[in-house]
Amino acid sequence: MTDNTKPMMTLAQKLVARAAGRSSVTPGEIVTCKVDLAMMHDSGGPRRVKPMLERLGAKVWDPSKVVVITDHYVPTYDDESRKIIRIARDWVREAGIDNFYDEQGICHVVLPERGHLRPGMFAVGGDSHSPTGGAFAAYMFGIGATEMLGVLVTGEIWLKVPHTIAMDFDGRLQPGVSAKDIMLFLIGRFGLDGGQYQAVEYRGAAIRALPMQERMTLCNMTAELGGQTGLIASDSTTEAFLNTKIETWESDRDAPLMAHHRFNAADLAPQVAAPHSPANSKAVDEFRNVTPAVAYIGACTGAKLVDLRMAASVLKGRKARTRLMVAPASARDVKAAQEEGTLKILQDAGAEFLGLGCGICAGYGGNVLGENVVAISTTARNFRGRMGAASSQVYLASPYTVAATAVAGHVCDPREMLQ
Amino acid sequence: MKTWVLGDNVDTDVITPGRYMKFSIEEIARHCLEPVLPQFASSVQKGDIVVGGRNFGAGSSREQAPAALKHLGVAALVAESFAGLFYRNALNLGLPALVCPQAKQIADGAPLAVDFERSLLVDQDTKQTYAFEPIPPHLLEMVRDGGLLAHLEKRLKCRTTS
Numbered sequence: 001m002t003d004n005t006k007p008m009m010t011l012a013q014k015l016v017a018r019a020a021g022r023s024s025v026t027p028g029e030i031v032t033c034k035v036d037l038a039m040m041h042d043s044g045g046p047r048r049v050k051p052m053l054e055r056l057g058a059k060v061w062d063p064s065k066v067v068v069i070t071d072h073y074v075p076t077y078d079d080e081s082r083k084i085i086r087i088a089r090d091w092v093r094e095a096g097i098d099n100f101y102d103e104q105g106i107c108h109v110v111l112p113e114r115g116h117l118r119p120g121m122f123a124v125g126g127d128s129h130s131p132t133g134g135a136f137a138a139y140m141f142g143i144g145a146t147e148m149l150g151v152l153v154t155g156e157i158w159l160k161v162p163h164t165i166a167m168d169f170d171g172r173l174q175p176g177v178s179a180k181d182i183m184l185f186l187i188g189r190f191g192l193d194g195g196q197y198q199a200v201e202y203r204g205a206a207i208r209a210l211p212m213q214e215r216m217t218l219c220n221m222t223a224e225l226g227g228q229t230g231l232i233a234s235d236s237t238t239e240a241f242l243n244t245k246i247e248t249w250e251s252d253r254d255a256p257l258m259a260h261h262r263f264n265a266a267d268l269a270p271q272v273a274a275p276h277s278p279a280n281s282k283a284v285d286e287f288r289n290v291t292p293a294v295a296y297i298g299a300c301t302g303a304k305l306v307d308l309r310m311a312a313s314v315l316k317g318r319k320a321r322t323r324l325m326v327a328p329a330s331a332r333d334v335k336a337a338q339e340e341g342t343l344k345i346l347q348d349a350g351a352e353f354l355g356l357g358c359g360i361c362a363g364y365g366g367n368v369l370g371e372n373v374v375a376i377s378t379t380a381r382n383f384r385g386r387m388g389a390a391s392s393q394v395y396l397a398s399p400y401t402v403a404a405t406a407v408a409g410h411v412c413d414p415r416e417m418l419q
Numbered sequence: 420m421k422t423w424v425l426g427d428n429v430d431t432d433v434i435t436p437g438r439y440m441k442f443s444i445e446e447i448a449r450h451c452l453e454p455v456l457p458q459f460a461s462s463v464q465k466g467d468i469v470v471g472g473r474n475f476g477a478g479s480s481r482e483q484a485p486a487a488l489k490h491l492g493v494a495a496l497v498a499e500s501f502a503g504l505f506y507r508n509a510l511n512l513g514l515p516a517l518v519c520p521q522a523k524q525i526a527d528g529a530p531l532a533v534d535f536e537r538s539l540l541v542d543q544d545t546k547q548t549y550a551f552e553p554i555p556p557h558l559l560e561m562v563r564d565g566g567l568l569a570h571l572e573k574r575l576k577c578r579t580t581s
Contacts, residue, residue, distance in 0.1 A: 030557050043440060044480060052568055056575055073441065080441040128480040128504055144482035144508035146567045153571060158557060192428050193474040197503030226474065228503055277428065362479070363437035383432040383478060390436075390454040 008252040010164040011231050012199035015139035015249065019122030020159075027163040027198075027258075037065050037116060037123040038151050041107045043072035043364065044126040046091035047084050048145035049152060060095050061155035067099040067116055068092050069107035075355035077366030105330025105356050108132040108220060108300040112212075113332055115242065119234035119249040124151055129300055129380065131222040135215035136242070137234035137249040139199075142223065162199040162228055163258035164251070169206035171266040176415040178310060179214040180302065180378065180398035183221035184271035188281030195227025198258060201251060202232050206265030212241040213306035220301045221380050224278045270413055272376075273396040276384040284401055287411035294375040295320065295406035296387075297346075297399055298327035298354070299361040302378025305333040305342075307399040312342045314403035314417050315349035321409040325367075326351045327359030349406075360387050369394070376405045420466050420494075420543065423459065424527035425452075427472035431505065434476070434484040448487040465492030468533070468540075470525050472498065475516075476505025485509040485516075495533050497540060497551065498522050510558050513566030517551040525549060 007024050009017065017025045019033035040046065045068055053059070060066055070088055073081040092100040101110050108129050111117060119137035124130065126148045133140030143151070151157050167186060187194070200222050207215070215232050222230030233250035273281040297303050297311050308328065326346055328334045334356070337343040347353075354360075360367050361379040369375055369388030375395070377387070382394035397405070400414035407417065433454050439447045452459040469488060475498035476484060485508050488496065495515040499522045509516040515533070519540065525531070530543040540549040554562055564570040 030555075044482070048482070055568070056572055058571075058575065084441060126480060128478065130480075142480040142504050144480050144504070144511060146482060146511040147507060150511075150567050150571060153575075191474075192477050193500060193502070223478075226477070226502065279428075363432075364440055368438060381430075381432070381478065383430040385436050385454040386432040388438070 008255040010199070010251040010255040010257070011137065011201055011233055011249055012139065012162050012164050012229070013255070015120065015122060016159060016161050018120060019139065025161045027161050029161050031159055031161055032156050033122050033159050035065065035124055035151050035155055035157055036121040037067065038148065039067045039069065039107055039111055039123065039125040039130065040148060041072055041127055042070040042074070042084055042088045044145045044148070046088040049149050050087065050091050052146070052149045053152065056153065058153045060097070060152050063096040063098070066097050066152070067111060068097055069101045069110050070103055071106045071357045072362065072364045074103045074357045103356055105333070106300040106358055108216070109304055109329040109333070112136055112216070113330060118242065119238060119246050124148070124157060128223045129220045131227065131230040132216050132220040132300065134219040134222070134229045134231040135212060136238060137232060139229055141229045164199045164201050165195065165227070166201050166203055166257050166260045168260065168262045169202070169204040169265040170262065171264045172206055172209060173265045173268060174415065176400050176418045177268055177270055178398045178400060179210060179217035181268055181271045183218060183224070184273050184278060184281040184396060185268060187221070187224050187278045188271065188273065190225060192224060192277065192279050193226040195222060195225040197226060197228045200225060200227040200230045202230065207232060208235060211306055212237060213304040216304070217301050224380055270398060270401045270415070272401065272411060273382060275382055275393040275395065278381060278396055284397070284411060284413045287395065290374070290395060290411045291409060292322055292374045292376040292395065292405060292411070294369065294373060295322050295324045295402050296360060296375055296377040296379065297325070297402055298359040298377070299379040300329055301380040302399055303327055303329040305336050307378060308333065308337045308342050308346065310399040311403040312345040314400055314414050315407065316345050318349055318407045320350040320406040322406045324349065324351045324406045325354060327354035328356060331356055363387050376402050376411065378402050420468065420530050420532055421464060422468045422470050422525060422527065422529045422531050423456070423463065424470045424525060425455070428474045428477050429471045431476060431478035431481055431484040435481060435487050440481060440483060444483060444486055444490050447483050448490040451487040451491060460491060463491045463493065466494045467492065468495050468497060468531050469493050470497045470522055472523055473500050474502050475500070476502040478502070480504055482508045482512065485512050485514050489514045497525070510554070510562055511567040513562055513569070515554065515562065519549050519551040521549045
């Protein structure tokens with residue numbers, strides 16, 4: 001029997017209502033939510049919040065709800081990076097935070113891998129790619145360091161209840177086409193502010209067929225689409241990944257949407273985004289004359305186990321003609337990739353491996369792109385100067401396409417190599 | 420009160436490039452907007468206004484982006500729209516981020532004054548005005564207090580003295 005008095009709500013509304021202690025919420029209203037989990041990394045985390053907490057003479061509201069992960073300045077490479085990591089290590093001890101993952105990989109990948117996310121949660125992260133958590137039907141979004149301080153002191157945060165934009169993908173992706181292609185396509189189609197800082201929900205048969213790490217890529221790049229969070233309803237795939245019984249969290253069938261876009265996944269070709277915006281995306285064929293000097297497989301959105309496997313499926317029995325760099329996203333994924341032989345395929349193809357962490361993606365670490373270097377990368381952003389010199393040129397693509405390009409020496413459709 | 424007019428989608432990697440993130444805000448600010456306006460950091464004056472088009476502040480959560488602009492003395496940011504995360508960060512630092520539908524009509528270098536009472540930007544030469552949306556009521560007190568840190572400080576002090 002249906003309850004006629006309760007309004008139909010989207011997944012986003014249901015998650016926000018629970019965190020606000022309400023039976024229902026309406027898009028546009030301002031609510032205060034209780035935070036179930038706050039994640040920080042070394043760059044925007046301890047080094048920024050510690051002095052502010054000291055100024056306030058305040059303590060962390062609930063250390064068991066805080067997770068700290070080092071990823072931006074690891075491996076350390078100079079005095080500054082060593083100092084930043086030392087502050088993180090000292091602070092978690094002082095603040096009594098047990099959930100600390102040091103040099104274990106990128107925060108967005110490590111957080112769910114270590115079982116910190118569950119459907120129904122309301123979470124914040126000190127990083128713009130925090131919508132990644134939405135793949136687990138948790139409301140998760142990125143905030144800055146001062147706002148994180150507010151959460152650490154009060155355990156709460158304000159929110160304007162979002163509208164939901166539904167992206168429905170029927171059918172099935174072709175072999176060689178991935179979640180990254182879906183996102184580059186959507187960002188090209190709707191722009192960097194297409195998400196209007198609302199919730200973007202990914203649905204349809206093609207989405208349900210995706211493994212968790214591919215779903216994470218979708219929700220992660222909701223940041224580039226300009227949404228506050230990206231969400232996917234929980235299902236048996238979510239449950240299998242988390243390896244524990246979960247609740248089902250999903251939108252009511254007739255919940256009002258701000259927009260509903262439908263696509264056939266089978267029509268989608270591999271996408272490439274030209275410098276200097278993820279919104280400059282077009283089908284891979286348009287870029288055949290581009291000859292990158294560097295092929296980079298890295299980042300939370302491009303070097304998880306699922307991504308390394310995509311690259312390996314193309315690179316098996318082949319050699320990279322361009323310089324191929326791989327910065328795996330997590331220690332557990334590296335171990336799994338090693339055990340199943342994926343890592344060996346990448347090594348045999350000539351890949352150089354960088355340390356665990358954000359690598360070149362945000363230009364924070366010891367490795368960056370030099371003047372005028374043309375690169376093709378599995379990362380999420382190619383804004384001017386992000387990965388190094390302002391004159392460097394970064395093309396974004398899926399791990400399949402980056403691997404195929406490394407082999408061909410020019411931008412190449414991976415479907416040609418997967419036949 | 421000079422304005423610096425930029426285009427659409429000014430991103431945080433351009434406002435404060437990643438390779439400087441390990442340094443202090445003083446050092447980061449010296450490189451503010453370096454990839455697109457190399458002369459900005461050395462010529463911006465206290466009270467100047469930065470004007471963008473759509474989606475100003477796209478990209479990362481790094482609070483150093485609005486912090487660097489504030490450190491250099493920028494009095495307000497004006498744009499047709501802001502990236503949501505950047506908008507929250509700017510207001511949390513007490514830096515007014517003003518949504519102005521006519522932002523693209525503002526000329527580079529125009530001497531603008533902000534009239535918060537009337538929610539208007541006023542060109543001091545031509546007297547041309549541009550309306551902006553008032554800062555949302557639930558954030559007004561925080562912005563008046565000078566940002567979230569000062570606001571929390573006040574709240575915690577009230578709690579201990581009451």
